[in-house]
Amino acid sequence: MLIRPRVCEDLDACVEALALVHAADRYPVDWPGDPGGWLTPQGLTGAWVAVEGGVVAGHVGLARGVEVVRLFVVPAARGGALAGRLLAAVRAAVGGPLELEVSSEGAAAIAFYERSGWRRVGSGRAAWLNAAGEPALVHRYVSS
Template structure:
């Protein structure tokens, strides 16, 4: 298994992996009209994938405002540390602290981020709707400090 830069040629395989995640976890909550476009948000500065035997097992993206986004691991590949490796790859790409937001419904993701040292710094309502059809409650997190770095936020 390797973590590498995502290329445009990978988008079909990423979309297939995302479909597996959406069927299992309802992430994203609503299937996008253009999944490849959704995986390539405005301000994208980097995207990485976990690949094994030419299958995409996981994905993460980073935007210019230092936000981690579109992080997922396929259900069959979970428990192998891929999410942590993908996050580490995004963190290694820049020298500043990162941020992310996660839906309050994503209890497994929240537990993972908090176990990994990410710190919740706020919450708010999203523009998209949760499973109940209401604006989703999202939690805002900042990355843990690297050695020698002070906590931000």
């Protein structure tokens, strides 16, 4: 599996991969009207993809210099440490600790971050709604 910086030509394949993740995990909670735009949020300073045979199997973005955003791995590629490899690519680019927010509904993601040594530093309500239609509870983590 090759991990490399995302290029414009990858965006359609990233949207296809995101659709698989959304169907399996409801991430993002609500399918965006413009999924390509959702994968390219304001403040994005970099993005990486995991690709095998021309198919995008994972994605991660970096915003505001240290914040991990839009991290996902398609269900068929899970269990092989791909999320950790994507985070390692971001960490290598930054050269220091990273930050991220994760919804309390993302139990598997929270377990992964905590197993990987990330430390919860706070929690609060988001401006967007969770699956129950309430302001989502999000936890903020910092890498070691």
